[in-house]
Amino acid sequence: MIALVRMVHQYLDRYGDEVDSRSMSAGEQAIEVLAGFGLMETVTSRFGRWTEAGNKLLDEIGLRHPEPMDYPAEIALVAKSEPKK
Numbered sequence: 001m002i003a004l005v006r007m008v009h010q011y012l013d014r015y016g017d018e019v020d021s022r023s024m025s026a027g028e029q030a031i032e033v034l035a036g037f038g039l040m041e042t043v044t045s046r047f048g049r050w051t052e053a054g055n056k057l058l059d060e061i062g063l064r065h066p067e068p069m070d071y072p073a074e075i076a077l078v079a080k081s082e083p084k085k
Helices: 004-012 026-038 054-062
Strands: 013-015 018-020 040-042 045-051
Touching: 004 026, 004 054, 018 026, 026 040, 026 045, 045 054
Parallel strands: none
Antiparallel strands: 013 018, 018 045, 040 045
């Protein structure tokens, strides 16, 4: 479920709590699936809206209020490499 939420967050346009599938069938289906789990509600066949549960999940996985980067084009490392031997 988190992978689908991340896909929606990354590839679909957002306007506040509303998400625009851009009339792509994959986006429309993603909104329908998330609505089935109570994370979104279907506004129209093209638009969905995050529910309270959806916004809570976005907060929990760091997508609603992401950590700001020092430089917008900066790559954020999520793991440390092994030290040189």
